[in-house]
Amino acid sequence: MELIRVIESILFSSPKPISPKLFRKKLPEFPSEDIEKALHELVHEYKELQRSFEVVEVAGGYQMRTKIDYREWARRFVKERDVSLTKSVLETLSIVAYKQPVAKKEIDTIRGVDSVRAIKQLLERRLIEIAGRDGDAGKRLVFRTTDKFLETYGLKSLEDLPTLKEIELLEK
Helix, strand or coil: CCHHHHHHHHHHHCCCCECHHHHHHHCCCCCHHHHHHHHHHHHHHHHHHCCCEEEEEECCEEEEEECHHHHHHHHCCCCCCCCCCCHHHHHHHHHHHHHCCEEHHHHHHHHCCCCHHHHHHHHHCCCEEEEEECCCCCCCEEEEECHHHHHHCCCCCHHHCCCHHHHHHHCC
16 A cells, blocks of 8 residues: 555544654554655645645644635535634734743733733633743743644744734735
8 A cells, every 4th residue: 555645545534733753653564754755745746736725734743724725615615613813812822922931921011901811712722721830930820822723823833923024014
């Protein structure tokens, strides 16, 4: 059986990204190098085919997704989870994404208002998580984004977040 097709069938049937580590664990009959090579070939193959879906690296794993150009068509048939967030929740999420690990007090200072409700919503949606406690007196909780955040926003890693310069260019 061809490994690339095995991986393709797994990605097709999985609703979540699958990490190379999980592929290695669940497919011990295939060498690690072959798994990595097959994943990269699959990503390239789907780009070359110019299909309406693609294999992308996201949240530390790989996932089969509908290309953005066809998302509206697919929505007519498949109900997506509602990820719409209010402005205040998005603001809080942005602060956590760019400043992590970050304490509530710092989030409040940046926003100028209490952020407890926004933080609770983000924790409930599993877009952020408690990352531990800071070194300051009182040992306040600090927050960071999760793999679900990366998956939801189609990011391989936090390095894929737009820079301040890129954001400023969008405003022009």
